[in-house]
Amino acid sequence: MSTGTTKLDVVVSDVVPVNDLVTRFHFRRRDGQLLPTFSGGAHVVVEMRDGERTRLNPYSLMGSPLDTREYTISVRRDDVGRGGSLFMHNQVRPGLEMVVSYPVNLFSLDLRAKKHLMLAGGIGITPFMAQTTQLAAEGGNFELHYTCRTASLGTYADVLRERYDRRVRLYHDDLGERIELDRLLSSQPLGTHLYVCGPAGMIGWVRDRAAALGWPSETVHFEHFAAPQPGAPFDVTLAISGKTIRVGEQQSLLEAIEAAGVDPPYLCRGGVCGQCETNVISADGKFIHNDHWLTEEEHRSGKKIMPCVSRFEGRSLVLER
Amino acid sequence: MGITFRKETFRDDFTFKNSPEHIRRFPFPFHEDAYMYAVNIEPHVVGPKGSVLENLIDVDEHYVAEMQDRALVLAEDPLRCQSLPHMTLAGWDLLELLMEQQALGYPEHFTLTRDGDRWRWINRPLGIDDTFTFGDTSTLPYGPMEYITRQSQGDFCILDQRDGNLWMDAGMVTTQADWSLDFDIGMNFFEWHAPVPLAHEKGIFTRALKFLTNIQQGKPARRLNWTMTINPRLDTSPENYHKWGPDRATVTPENVGDKVHLRVELQSFWRLPRSNGIVFPIRCYLIKMDELVTQPKWARRLHRVIRDLPDELANYKGLTRFRPTLVEWLSKLDDGSATSPGFGPD
Numbered sequence: 001m002s003t004g005t006t007k008l009d010v011v012v013s014d015v016v017p018v019n020d021l022v023t024r025f026h027f028r029r030r031d032g033q034l035l036p037t038f039s040g041g042a043h044v045v046v047e048m049r050d051g052e053r054t055r056l057n058p059y060s061l062m063g064s065p066l067d068t069r070e071y072t073i074s075v076r077r078d079d080v081g082r083g084g085s086l087f088m089h090n091q092v093r094p095g096l097e098m099v100v101s102y103p104v105n106l107f108s109l110d111l112r113a114k115k116h117l118m119l120a121g122g123i124g125i126t127p128f129m130a131q132t133t134q135l136a137a138e139g140g141n142f143e144l145h146y147t148c149r150t151a152s153l154g155t156y157a158d159v160l161r162e163r164y165d166r167r168v169r170l171y172h173d174d175l176g177e178r179i180e181l182d183r184l185l186s187s188q189p190l191g192t193h194l195y196v197c198g199p200a201g202m203i204g205w206v207r208d209r210a211a212a213l214g215w216p217s218e219t220v221h222f223e224h225f226a227a228p229q230p231g232a233p234f235d236v237t238l239a240i241s242g243k244t245i246r247v248g249e250q251q252s253l254l255e256a257i258e259a260a261g262v263d264p265p266y267l268c269r270g271g272v273c274g275q276c277e278t279n280v281i282s283a284d285g286k287f288i289h290n291d292h293w294l295t296e297e298e299h300r301s302g303k304k305i306m307p308c309v310s311r312f313e314g315r316s317l318v319l320e321r
Numbered sequence: 322m323g324i325t326f327r328k329e330t331f332r333d334d335f336t337f338k339n340s341p342e343h344i345r346r347f348p349f350p351f352h353e354d355a356y357m358y359a360v361n362i363e364p365h366v367v368g369p370k371g372s373v374l375e376n377l378i379d380v381d382e383h384y385v386a387e388m389q390d391r392a393l394v395l396a397e398d399p400l401r402c403q404s405l406p407h408m409t410l411a412g413w414d415l416l417e418l419l420m421e422q423q424a425l426g427y428p429e430h431f432t433l434t435r436d437g438d439r440w441r442w443i444n445r446p447l448g449i450d451d452t453f454t455f456g457d458t459s460t461l462p463y464g465p466m467e468y469i470t471r472q473s474q475g476d477f478c479i480l481d482q483r484d485g486n487l488w489m490d491a492g493m494v495t496t497q498a499d500w501s502l503d504f505d506i507g508m509n510f511f512e513w514h515a516p517v518p519l520a521h522e523k524g525i526f527t528r529a530l531k532f533l534t535n536i537q538q539g540k541p542a543r544r545l546n547w548t549m550t551i552n553p554r555l556d557t558s559p560e561n562y563h564k565w566g567p568d569r570a571t572v573t574p575e576n577v578g579d580k581v582h583l584r585v586e587l588q589s590f591w592r593l594p595r596s597n598g599i600v601f602p603i604r605c606y607l608i609k610m611d612e613l614v615t616q617p618k619w620a621r622r623l624h625r626v627i628r629d630l631p632d633e634l635a636n637y638k639g640l641t642r643f644r645p646t647l648v649e650w651l652s653k654l655d656d657g658s659a660t661s662p663g664f665g666p667d
Contacts, residue, residue, distance in 0.1 A: 006539035036538060037417075037594035065595060102539040108597040110483055111407035138410075218484045267535065275535055 007047075008035065012096045013070060022123065022155045023089055024062075027071045027100060035068040038103035040131030041223070044071060045101040045269065048087045054258070057084040057227075058269050061103060062129035062156075066137055071100065074155065076123040081227060082250045104267050107197065107223035109134070114191030116142040119179065119206055121198020125155055127223060128197065132164060145179050147171040147198070181206065185213050197223040224270055228252035229290055231311045238262060238321040239281050253307035262321055264307065271309035278305055278319050285314010323429040326385040326446055332393075337553035339612050343382060347608050348373050348585050349616075349664050350545040354625040356634075362532060365541035365589045373587060376426030377541065378419060379604060380474060385446050387474050387496070387555065394495040394556050395471075400503045401558075402467050404479070404491035411479045411491060412466030413456060414593035415600050419469045444472055466491055475587075475604035478502075482534055482599060486510055496555040496605045498548045498584060499639065504559070518633045536592045536599055543589040548638045549647075550584045553607050572643035577650040578611035581643065583623070610647075614654050616666035621658070624651035 014026035029035055038061055048055040059073035075088045092098070107127050109116060116135060118128050125146055135142045144167060148154040151172055160168045171177040185194070194215060196206040203222045210220045230250050237244045238257065247256040254276055257264055267273040271291030280303050289299045291306035298304050305312075305319065329336045339347065368374025373381070394401055404412055420442055424433040432443040441452045449472065453460035461468045470477050470493035479491035486509045494502035505513040510530050517526075536542060550557055551568035572580055587604040614620035627640070628648045635641050661667055 006537070038538075039595050039597045042597075102537060103594070104537060105597045108482065111410060111481070111596065112405075267537070273535070274531070 006102045007099050008044075008102060010035075010071070010098055010100055012092055012094050012098060015092060015094055018074060018155055019153055021153060022074050022076050024072055024074045025088065025092060027073075027098065028069065030097065035071055036102055037068055038065050038130075039105050040065055040109055040134040041107035041127045042103035042105040042130070043107075043127075043268075044073070044103055045266075046073070046088075047099040048084060048091075050083070050087050050091070055082075055084045055087060056255075056258075056266075056269060057088075058104075060107075060126040060130070060223075062126045064133040064137075065130055066133070074123065074126050076155075078227075082230060084227075104273075106268055106273055107195070107221065109195075110193045110219075110221065112191075113193035113219075114141065115189055115193070116140065117184070117188055117192050117194050118142060118144040119194070119196040119198070119202075120144065120146045121196075121202040122148060122153075123155065124196075124198030124202075124223075125160075126197075128195070129156060129160075131195070132160070136164065142167060144168045145171065145184065147173065147177075147179060147202070150174045181209050182213065185210055185215065193219045193221065195221045200224060224272060224292060227270070228254075228309045229288075229311070231288065232313060234285075234312045234314070234317065236312070237316070237318045239318055240321055247311070253305070253310065253312075257307055257321060264321060266308060269308045271306050274306075276306060276308050278307055278321055279303065280305055281318040281320050282316070283312070283314065283318070284316045285312055287312055324380065324382055324384070324427070327382045329383070329386045331386070331390045331553055331555040335552050335554075337383070337386070337607065339608055340382060341615075342371075344608065344612050344615055345666060346372055346381075347613070348545060348587055348606055349583075349613075349619050349666070350547045350585050351622050351626050352662065352664050354622050354660055355629055356626045357631075362529070362542050362544045362590075365543035365591075373604075373606070376422065377589070378422035378426065378473070378602070379587070380423060380427050380430070384474055388447060388472060390555050391471060391493075391495045398560060401495045402470070402493045403502060403506050404464060404466050405507065408466075408479055408481065408491035408596070408598070409458065409464065411481070411593050411596035411598040411600070412464055414595050414598065415477065415479060416465040416469040417455070418591060418593070418600065419473045423473070447472060466493060473602075475602050478601040478603070479593075480510075480533075480599040480601060482597060485534065487530065487533060487599060489513055495558075497558055497603070498550070498586070498605075499557055499559060499562075501559045516637075518637050519631075533590055533599060536590050538592040538594050541589055541591040543587060546586040546588060548584050549640055550582045550607065551580050551643070553582055553609065555605060555607075569639065569642045572646050574646055574650060577643075577647055578614070579609055581610045581647055582607045583610075583613055610650070614651075617654070618660050618667045620651060620654040621656070622660045624648065624655040625660075627651065 009030040010027040011030050013028045016024040018024050043058045043060045045056050045058050061071055062074055063072040075085050077089045078085045109131055120128050157170050171179055194210055196203050233249050234247050241262045243260050245256050245260045247253050265275045267275045274293045283302055288311040290309040293306055294304055331337055373379045420433045423431040430445050434441040438455045440455050443450045476494045476496050477492055478489055480487040481490045488509050489505050492502045514526050554565050557565045585606045589602050591600050593600055635644055
């Protein structure tokens with residue numbers, strides 16, 4: 001029934017450099033109304049009109065869910081990425097009219113938790129900005145551990161320390177500081193929920209240690225900041241729409257399908273939500289599944305693919321789209 | 322021009338009736354001459370003027386009487402309204418949704434004024450004019466969910482979403498078709514659907530759950546469900562089975578038209594913004610056979626649907642006892658001609 005989410009017409013109201021890598025963007029509604037309410041951990045998909053090309057990148061909302069006069073996101077510049085963050089840094093100026101999606105939350109707080117233990121790495125701090133604001137307003141019990149490369153790249157570390165004092169613990173890689181994870185996980189009160197957002201390696205480490213120390217998986221929440229990986233170009237036939245398309249090196253399969261005028265559903269564009277799941281009708285070649293949605297068995301079956309992050313190498317691929 | 326609210330009862334002397342305009346707007350649920358489960362979910366968007374979909378939250382001529390009936394049910398059994406501690410925020414979400422939608426659709430009856438967190442709610446049909454602080458439970462006479470659902474037609478289940486499942490962790494349920502919030506509270510989607518026959522084998526619940534967990538803010542969805550009730554009772558709960566269960570043995574060829582009611586649920590599904598929960602309003606519409614058969618197309622089609630219903634489904638819906646009497650009565654109104662496509666009357 002849906003392709004993506006409902007859209008919001010916004011205007012860039014401010015662009016604020018935060019440090020050498022990160023810039024913050026503020027959006028207001030073009031009609032002057034309030035933006036929709038959201039919950040801590042939600043993201044919006046930002047549409048970027050980059051010449052002929054439309055880029056769609058998800059970014060966590062980091063403002064207060066209690067104040068929806070504006071949405072704020074923070075974008076880390078990736079000089080070797082696919083170009084979305086560079087577009088935001090280089091092209092987006094105050095006054096620019098843009099389109100963002102309604103908020104979607106795939107990294108929700110579990111409101112049953114007696115305590116929320118948050119682990120952030122690098123730009124993975126952004127969803128916690130909104131979550132801590134939400135919890136602080138309700139008198140919620142939380143503790144945030146935040147690792148960054150250097151003090152100067154500790155995005156919003158000063159803001160967080162100012163707001164929450166000792167509830168925030170900082171770790172700087174250049175000083176050799178590292179979360180004492182086992183000790184931290186072993187010393188939590190019963191009823192604690194764990195949230196982690198950061199690089200894939202950090203998420204894997206935290207999930208593994210939590211599992212090893214007996215944390216039930218329902219109490220461990222994580223959000224990947226996975227962008228689609230580039231790779232060799234490949235051709236795809238879309239059976240329902242009767243189109244044959246080429247997926248470029250820097251393009252995701254989902255983007256190529258959209259560029260061909262087919263509107264598949266999506267929410268996260270990062271391989272976790274399941275919305276763009278597509279049946280494979282036939283394939284002669286090898287899948288490069290980068291998603292976190294399909295089971296290993298489904299990956300092996302070759303019958304399903306998540307076009308937002310997955311690629312293909314081989315002679316022919318026919319999808320049900 | 323406002324709605325003229327009927328004075329009527331859903332118990333004892335059963336004075337409930339639909340006005341002629343309300344008969345025509347009844348959400349008849351059969352689009353063809355047969356019925357089987359389907360995940361018949363569609364976007365919940367505004368429909369034609371004069372239909373129950375004219376507004377996304379429908380208020381009709383039965384509003385005041387239904388709210389009075391709800392108050393009676395709650396006075397007897399407060400457990401029809403429950404909210405687990407982590408669901409208070411979702412209750413505020415629901416309060417905002419219902420106040421906004423009712424004020425938007427029926428400005429002559431409801432007014433919502435906001436000044437930051439300071440809100441004023443005027444409900445003219447029920448004589449309510451309250452000012453409160455949004456988010457501060459101490460400023461309302463009940464919790465936010467109970468406060469607003471004592472002023473909104475239909476039942477409300479608030480579902481928490483976690484671990485890829487939905488959990489029935491809060492609700493106001495007084496007009497239900499033989500299920501119980503007190504029994505289901507805390508259960509997940511598969512647990513509370515466990516009694517439904519046939520649908521598990523068809524994988525319907527797995528697909529439905531996947532759809533529901535992906536419901537997005539700003540994009541509600543809906544479906545219709547149906548059953549039949551003897552006498553126009555809103556409260557056909559397991560707790561009160563001793564009151565309504567025996568009614569099923571009272572149907573005779575003489576009283577079918579007055580006693581047997583088609584009960585249609587308009588179920589909608591909304592993502593709640595602050596809590597990220599899902600609310601599932603179940604709005605119940607009743608129509609007695611005498612009213613329904615004033616539309617010849619509905620009479621013919623209902624005859625065929627009830628006659629051909631698989632036995633498991635007829636049992637599950639509690640029709641077995643009176644089905645032969647009903648089918649015989651309806652058969653006299655079925656001349657065998659074709660019915661037109663779609664739900665609406667001709």
